[in-house]
Amino acid sequence: MVILASGSPRRRELLTQAGIAFEVITSDADETPTKTVPAEIVMELSKRKGEDVYERLEREGRIDKAGETLIISADTLVFFKDERLGKPKDKADAFRMIKELSGDVHDVITGVTLAYVNQGQKKQVRFFEKTEVSVYDLTDEEIEAYIATGEPMDKAGAYAIQGFFGKYIKGINGEYANVVGLPIARLYHEIKKLGCKEALGRA
Amino acid sequence: MVILASGSPRRRELLTQAGIAFEVITSDADETPTKTVPAEIVMELSKRKGEDVYERLEREGRIDKAGETLIISADTLVFFKDERLGKPKDKADAFRMIKELSGDVHDVITGVTLAYVNQGQKKQVRFFEKTEVSVYDLTDEEIEAYIATGEPMDKAGAYAIQGFFGKYIKGINGEYANVVGLPIARLYHEIKKLGCKEALGRA
Numbered sequence: 001m002v003i004l005a006s007g008s009p010r011r012r013e014l015l016t017q018a019g020i021a022f023e024v025i026t027s028d029a030d031e032t033p034t035k036t037v038p039a040e041i042v043m044e045l046s047k048r049k050g051e052d053v054y055e056r057l058e059r060e061g062r063i064d065k066a067g068e069t070l071i072i073s074a075d076t077l078v079f080f081k082d083e084r085l086g087k088p089k090d091k092a093d094a095f096r097m098i099k100e101l102s103g104d105v106h107d108v109i110t111g112v113t114l115a116y117v118n119q120g121q122k123k124q125v126r127f128f129e130k131t132e133v134s135v136y137d138l139t140d141e142e143i144e145a146y147i148a149t150g151e152p153m154d155k156a157g158a159y160a161i162q163g164f165f166g167k168y169i170k171g172i173n174g175e176y177a178n179v180v181g182l183p184i185a186r187l188y189h190e191i192k193k194l195g196c197k198e199a200l201g202r203a
Numbered sequence: 204m205v206i207l208a209s210g211s212p213r214r215r216e217l218l219t220q221a222g223i224a225f226e227v228i229t230s231d232a233d234e235t236p237t238k239t240v241p242a243e244i245v246m247e248l249s250k251r252k253g254e255d256v257y258e259r260l261e262r263e264g265r266i267d268k269a270g271e272t273l274i275i276s277a278d279t280l281v282f283f284k285d286e287r288l289g290k291p292k293d294k295a296d297a298f299r300m301i302k303e304l305s306g307d308v309h310d311v312i313t314g315v316t317l318a319y320v321n322q323g324q325k326k327q328v329r330f331f332e333k334t335e336v337s338v339y340d341l342t343d344e345e346i347e348a349y350i351a352t353g354e355p356m357d358k359a360g361a362y363a364i365q366g367f368f369g370k371y372i373k374g375i376n377g378e379y380a381n382v383v384g385l386p387i388a389r390l391y392h393e394i395k396k397l398g399c400k401e402a403l404g405r406a
Contacts, residue, residue, distance in 0.1 A: 018370040131374075136392055166380060167221040167391040171334075176379045177369060188370040189339055 001064055002199050005053040005073035010162070011182045018184050020199050027052040027073065038079045039128040042111030045075035047126060050113040063117055068198045070191070071115040076181045078157030080106040085157045094147050097158040103137035106157070108179045112187060116194050125190055129183035131174030133161070138168055204267055205402050208256040208276035214385045221387050223402050230255040230276065241282045242331045245314030248278035250329060253316040266320055271401045273394070274318040279384045281360030283309040288360045297350050300361040306340035309360070311382045315390060319397050328393055332386035334377030336364070341371055
């Protein structure tokens with residue numbers, strides 16, 4: 001059994017594209033970090049989401065003692081000069097964020113936790129992936145027009161690289177899928193190292 | 204009038220995503236380069252494709268003397284240690300290419316030519332965009348499984364970053380869309396500099 005502990009349609013799409021069959025169980029974990037370093041924040045939050053789902057499955061007796069269970073949880077944040085940019089509160093907040101990112105370079109960091117149980121043996125792997133994103137200068141009119149598309153409102157940093165904002169992305173350094181919300185190549189690589197047959201069956 | 208001188212469905216999708224309305228007129232230009240330097244090869248081929256379409260429009264009296272005409276032409280190639288990788292001839296050729304790219308870094312270079320006519324005034328802009336692509340190590344079984352998806356056969360370098368091969372892409376340095384086949388952000392930026400109102404109308 002492979003579980004994605006995230007309701008994000010973008011993460012679902014990336015996992016599917018990698019040929020991994022899974023079901024979605026979202027977590028109710030508290031998303032207030034105790035850490036302050038970007039990479040530690042996203043790893044802490046991914047760990048909390050994964051453990052929340054693990055504990056629920058365990059309570060419900062759904063951890064397969066004879067087979068494999070893999071829980072994939074992730075948290076993605078945008079950092080601009082160490083300021084953490086979450087989802088914008090409103091259009092003015094989206095404008096402020098995009099204005100900051102415009103003509104500059106920022107980081108997108110995803111923390112991932114893999115909780116893997118194989119025949120009763122439990123292993124946990126945690127990692128983060130960082131991608132630098134360089135954005136062209138946007139005029140205020142371009143920012144307004146982009147906000148009017150409605151795309152920014154549910155995205156950390158107020159933009160979607162895979163959407164209309166793509167034409168403003170000068171370049172990236174790192175994994176592209178990480179900016180979409182899940183570093184799928186790194187994740188696939190880590191799953192191979194874990195040896196989870198169920199996740200790799202359809203590769 | 205904005206024209207994309209390419210039949211590639213991927214380039215069409217990228218231009219549409221950038222909000223540019225266009226029609227497709229493919230070129231019959233000879234694609235044998237006289238140049239040897241990667242960036243010069245792709246610029247030469249993009250120029251030839253663009254000029255072929257321009258001359259055809261001119262012969263047919265379709266260049267709008269009072270308005271704007273913009274012809275966008277592009278050529279994308281994959282270079283591995285200066286060896287040019289085109290589309291694979293067959294499955295064995297695809298295997299050889301992917302085996303070469305596996306566990307290493309290669310370059311994807313797109314040359315773009317913009318032929319812009321505004322009220323009878325003609326301008327030509329040419330540029331190239333290079334993206335470095337780093338690929339995880341693939342086992343022979345993974346290469347075979349990837350070839351069996353059918354994806355490699357019509358792609359330069361025998362892979363599609365936006366397809367099933369995404370899970371093997373460790374990271375990139377440069378524009379992502381460039382690896383798909385058209386550096387849409389750079390292109391949009393150059394069109395803004397040219398000032399082509401028709402292409403920017405729906406931005």
